[in-house]
Amino acid sequence: MSSTNLLDNIIAQLKLSKKETSKQQKILETAIAMFAEKGYANTSTSEIAKAAGVAEGTIFRHYGTKENLLLSVILPFLKESVPVFAREVIDEFSPQNFSSFEDFLRALIRNRMSFIRENREIFQIVIKEFLYHEELRRELIPLFKNNVLSFINKNLDLYKQRGDIADIPNGTLMKMLFTFIGSYFSVRFILTDEEDSLNDEGEIEDLIRFIMKGVGNE
Amino acid sequence: MSSTNLLDNIIAQLKLSKKETSKQQKILETAIAMFAEKGYANTSTSEIAKAAGVAEGTIFRHYGTKENLLLSVILPFLKESVPVFAREVIDEFSPQNFSSFEDFLRALIRNRMSFIRENREIFQIVIKEFLYHEELRRELIPLFKNNVLSFINKNLDLYKQRGDIADIPNGTLMKMLFTFIGSYFSVRFILTDEEDSLNDEGEIEDLIRFIMKGVGNE
Amino acid sequence: MSSTNLLDNIIAQLKLSKKETSKQQKILETAIAMFAEKGYANTSTSEIAKAAGVAEGTIFRHYGTKENLLLSVILPFLKESVPVFAREVIDEFSPQNFSSFEDFLRALIRNRMSFIRENREIFQIVIKEFLYHEELRRELIPLFKNNVLSFINKNLDLYKQRGDIADIPNGTLMKMLFTFIGSYFSVRFILTDEEDSLNDEGEIEDLIRFIMKGVGNE
Amino acid sequence: MSSTNLLDNIIAQLKLSKKETSKQQKILETAIAMFAEKGYANTSTSEIAKAAGVAEGTIFRHYGTKENLLLSVILPFLKESVPVFAREVIDEFSPQNFSSFEDFLRALIRNRMSFIRENREIFQIVIKEFLYHEELRRELIPLFKNNVLSFINKNLDLYKQRGDIADIPNGTLMKMLFTFIGSYFSVRFILTDEEDSLNDEGEIEDLIRFIMKGVGNE
DNA sequence: GATGAATGAGGCTTCATTCAT
DNA sequence: AATGAATGAAGCCTCATTCAT
Numbered sequence: 076m077s078s079t080n081l082l083d084n085i086i087a088q089l090k091l092s093k094k095e096t097s098k099q100q101k102i103l104e105t106a107i108a109m110f111a112e113k114g115y116a117n118t119s120t121s122e123i124a125k126a127a128g129v130a131e132g133t134i135f136r137h138y139g140t141k142e143n144l145l146l147s148v149i150l151p152f153l154k155e156s157v158p159v160f161a162r163e164v165i166d167e168f169s170p171q172n173f174s175s176f177e178d179f180l181r182a183l184i185r186n187r188m189s190f191i192r193e194n195r196e197i198f199q200i201v202i203k204e205f206l207y208h209e210e211l212r213r214e215l216i217p218l219f220k221n222n223v224l225s226f227i228n229k230n231l232d233l234y235k236q237r238g239d240i241a242d243i244p245n246g247t248l249m250k251m252l253f254t255f256i257g258s259y260f261s262v263r264f265i266l267t268d269e270e271d272s273l274n275d276e277g278e279i280e281d282l283i284r285f286i287m288k289g290v291g292n293e
Numbered sequence: 294m295s296s297t298n299l300l301d302n303i304i305a306q307l308k309l310s311k312k313e314t315s316k317q318q319k320i321l322e323t324a325i326a327m328f329a330e331k332g333y334a335n336t337s338t339s340e341i342a343k344a345a346g347v348a349e350g351t352i353f354r355h356y357g358t359k360e361n362l363l364l365s366v367i368l369p370f371l372k373e374s375v376p377v378f379a380r381e382v383i384d385e386f387s388p389q390n391f392s393s394f395e396d397f398l399r400a401l402i403r404n405r406m407s408f409i410r411e412n413r414e415i416f417q418i419v420i421k422e423f424l425y426h427e428e429l430r431r432e433l434i435p436l437f438k439n440n441v442l443s444f445i446n447k448n449l450d451l452y453k454q455r456g457d458i459a460d461i462p463n464g465t466l467m468k469m470l471f472t473f474i475g476s477y478f479s480v481r482f483i484l485t486d487e488e489d490s491l492n493d494e495g496e497i498e499d500l501i502r503f504i505m506k507g508v509g510n511e
Numbered sequence: 512m513s514s515t516n517l518l519d520n521i522i523a524q525l526k527l528s529k530k531e532t533s534k535q536q537k538i539l540e541t542a543i544a545m546f547a548e549k550g551y552a553n554t555s556t557s558e559i560a561k562a563a564g565v566a567e568g569t570i571f572r573h574y575g576t577k578e579n580l581l582l583s584v585i586l587p588f589l590k591e592s593v594p595v596f597a598r599e600v601i602d603e604f605s606p607q608n609f610s611s612f613e614d615f616l617r618a619l620i621r622n623r624m625s626f627i628r629e630n631r632e633i634f635q636i637v638i639k640e641f642l643y644h645e646e647l648r649r650e651l652i653p654l655f656k657n658n659v660l661s662f663i664n665k666n667l668d669l670y671k672q673r674g675d676i677a678d679i680p681n682g683t684l685m686k687m688l689f690t691f692i693g694s695y696f697s698v699r700f701i702l703t704d705e706e707d708s709l710n711d712e713g714e715i716e717d718l719i720r721f722i723m724k725g726v727g728n729e
Numbered sequence: 730m731s732s733t734n735l736l737d738n739i740i741a742q743l744k745l746s747k748k749e750t751s752k753q754q755k756i757l758e759t760a761i762a763m764f765a766e767k768g769y770a771n772t773s774t775s776e777i778a779k780a781a782g783v784a785e786g787t788i789f790r791h792y793g794t795k796e797n798l799l800l801s802v803i804l805p806f807l808k809e810s811v812p813v814f815a816r817e818v819i820d821e822f823s824p825q826n827f828s829s830f831e832d833f834l835r836a837l838i839r840n841r842m843s844f845i846r847e848n849r850e851i852f853q854i855v856i857k858e859f860l861y862h863e864e865l866r867r868e869l870i871p872l873f874k875n876n877v878l879s880f881i882n883k884n885l886d887l888y889k890q891r892g893d894i895a896d897i898p899n900g901t902l903m904k905m906l907f908t909f910i911g912s913y914f915s916v917r918f919i920l921t922d923e924e925d926s927l928n929d930e931g932e933i934e935d936l937i938r939f940i941m942k943g944v945g946n947e
Numbered sequence: 948g949a950t951g952a953a954t955g956a957g958g959c960t961t962c963a964t965t966c967a968t
Numbered sequence: 969a970a971t972g973a974a975t976g977a978a979g980c981c982t983c984a985t986t987c988a989t
Binding site: 314316317347348349350351354355 | 951952953954955956
């Protein structure tokens, strides 16, 4: 991961990937599976090529560098998960659609959970590389803040007015909410074996209960 | 990270490190700083040697392999943080010392926070490598469960009897507590720049408030 | 030289080497010359690469490990010298083709001598590494016994019936014959300078005379 | 093995090794065992030091270089086996002591065999390194020729006069004799497992019979 | 004399990347 | 577009040797 501007790479990348051949598809699928399983640094391009059934040169013909292959894996996911997430939240999750903050929370968590479940491998990659690469963090955190947080920020005020949530500063609220929900997803989809998590619905309710009321006795 | 038993490595390792040269100290310090900054996989032994001002061979004379160097960095931390943590919790944090679960929680978080602050870099390494190496997880999670959780488990019952915490199954309670506290520390010490976190005391109170009461309006 | 089954390596190896680049050829030729001259352990891959005019990486692209390069040198030779030797002996050297055991011996020695002369360097490598690597011996000796000795064993009986050779147990006979012929070849092709051995024909006759009649006065 | 004159090294070496401490003895014993088992090139000085229970520096204090340690192992053996062999042959094996060449041969083989059996490991080292190092050959072969062969040469004439051995040129005779006896010892003491060779006496008689009469039917 | 920490050259190997076909 | 042989920098590690204690 070089220090060049990530957003420039995003733009350049998106221009390149207009049309995808079947070989490109196969390369991407294989790269996703292997990066998720062994991590970016521990996966070699020759392994990917062999597993994808293409020549090593073909990878470089399409993606130029290994880093760019990683971006080609991550960026569509982020494109989907950040701005579309933002729009979805705005469109579907506006307060008038929900009778309570708890309902909003439930819908939000279920929505994101099913999205991540379908993209579990890429989610693993993003989280892992996010920890490893400071520049990635430097780029993505503002992107996230600008797109999502401002909207949530506004809505929190509405729920506060309704009396659904306590009078805690929005900054603190959001930090708590995202830390906890984000880490819940991370534990759920990275550290937990699939067979250990049969009762997602029950867990989501536990999670919501915790977020709403904490552990204390009212 | 081989598939050999980690605990055996721990024992072997601790026996080896009877006395430490000043060069050994320097190697360890440098390795900690670099592993924390760039990650284990992205740090080469020659970089460490150069930064530590020793010959590369010196690293291998003392630690044998790069992996063993990583273990030599991590294990003393884990030795301190897991069983000593367990003992501390048992000795200092037994329910009779605290007027409420909230006080217990406050003491626990402050105690761990100051320990991690003093070992911030190693904490970063452990978290990062924990994500990357499944075997490390396979070894450490039971170690943690056996040493710490059984004790907490017992105490939770006491606090429930006192009426401090809600009647939620202990398994659920602990999962929530550790996910949230663990991820709070991770965000605090890995993702947050030092200058962004001047108000730890305030944050800890926010955290405790959240854990106890959630975000809902009582 | 690992402890894995050599014959498996043979098979795997032969499957790999379908087509050979000119660079591969050059690497093999150079490796043969250098292993023969200085021994396997004293020849570095970087030396081979430099002498062959290729990058060091090229060696590993084709042969994977240094040990596998050694096998790639040795195995085709063994394939030629052991089973083909066996077939040749069976086809061309069956008793009915020879008026006497002495004639048989003369043909056999000349045949093997010209084969080894053409593969002198590889023969040197095999003998040297044979001494150094017990597993190589463990694999090759049975291979040789099964392919060659059983045939010779049978023929010895025929020559005994004809009265060509003395009534010595076949086991003893073969041990003597192979020790002496093998060591003659070893001395001739490893210890002797080329210029010291201008009179091969004469030497072969001396050798045969010795084998047939010993040094005693009849 | 550098290209410096070996005989000079011998002399220098012998001057050094006047008095041997117990540590030196232990180092030599260990080096002999390990060189014989794994070969000179595959044995590291640190292994020797560890197995001998001394510090690695101690080896270099006494022997200067690893090569010199090898010479210190080999040379006393050669000193014993070459000139003493020569003297012994001259003193004990002069023709008047034996009724026949066959008896002489039997005594010679038994004598050398028991010497090598007692020094089996060093013999292995000498043979192996002899194959690997041309300079060693260049030095030792003349040494042997000058000390031993001239005497044997003379005696062969006597046995020929007695009619014990056939009228073959001495050069040819000696080449055959030494090739065969030497290789018999090599096979016997390097390639053969100890348990496979219980019947030395019988084997020696086979060997003598072969040398005297060959395999032919008289 | 003995030690063992330290060295640094060199060994084998991996890998992202290039390029002729 | 696709291939895969070739590259060479860099990685981890070994080892004979030196030297301060």
